[in-house]
Amino acid sequence: MTNTQRKFLRSLQQKKERKNTNSFLIEGKKIVTETFQATNSEYKIKQLFATQNFLDNQNILNSKVNEEVEIILSTSKQLSEAGSLKSNNAAIAVVEIPTLEVPKKLENLALLLENINDPGNLGTIIRIADWYGIEDIFCSEQTVDLYNSKTLSSTMGSFLRVNVHYGNEFEFLKLAEGNTFGAFLDGKNVHQTKFPKTGILVIGSESHGISEKLGKEIMNKVTIPSFAKEQESAESLNAAIATAIICDNWRRN
Secondary structure, eight states, X not given: OOXXXXXXXXXXXXXXXXXXXXXXXXXXXXXXXXXXXXXXXXXXXXXXXXXXXXXXXXXXXXHHHHHHSEEEEOOHHHHHHHXXXXXXXXXXXXXXXXOOOOOSSOOSEEXXXXXXXXXXXXHXXXXXXXXXXXXXXXEETTSOOTXXXXXXXXXXXXXXXXXXXXXXXXXXXXXXXXXXXXXXXXXXXXXXXXXXXXXXXXXXXXXXXXXXXXXXXXXXXXXXXXXXXXXXSOSOOOHHHHHHHHHHHHHHO
C-alpha cells in the first residue's frame, strides 16, 4: 500500500469524498468476505487491500475476482492506519456505491426513517429489516449516511440484502397508498393493532420522534405499552428496539 493509497482510503471516511468518488469502504474479515460471496448484491468491489494471510485463507479470490478487482498487498499496520478499525489483520475493500431504483409500488412492509442520526441505530435497524424480510428502507435526507463506517459495521452485513433509499420522506410515504403506521407515544396499543400485508412503518428521530408535519400524513399511530409498575420509568424506547417490536407484531399478523 502506497502513501497515496492510504490517504485515499482515509479520505473515504468523509461523506463528501464518498459522494465525489462514488465509493465507500468496508473493513474486516467478516464483512469483506460476505460482500465477495454475495451473489445477488448490487455492490461491486473495485479494490481489495489485504494481508497475505487473509488472501491465503480465503476461497473467494477466484479467477473472475482476480480479473475484476485490483488486489493490493498490505500489512495489518497499514490497514489499521488507513481505516477506522483499531486493529485490522484482514482486509479493506473499496466498493462502488450502486444506484438503487425506488419501487414504484410496494408489495411488502417497508420502513421510513425520519432523521435517524445515530449510525449504530441505523445499522441495527437495517439488520432488523433483514431479519424480518423487509427489502426497502426509505430515509429522509437528514438521516445518517448508510456508508458511515459505524453504520456499516452495525449492519453486520445486512446492508447487502436491504435496499436503503434517501430522498423526500413525504414522497416516499405516498407509496403506501394510505397504509401508513407510525411509532408514537400516544398511539393505539401495538399488540391490539391489525396490520396489513403491505404498508410503511415510520420511525422518528431518537430525540424528537416523528415530526408534527410528517405525523399529520400518517394514518395510524401505534405505541408500545410500558409494563413498568412505577410511573417514573423510562420515557421511551431506543429507536431500533421500537422498530424490532413493531416489526415483530406486524409479521405476526
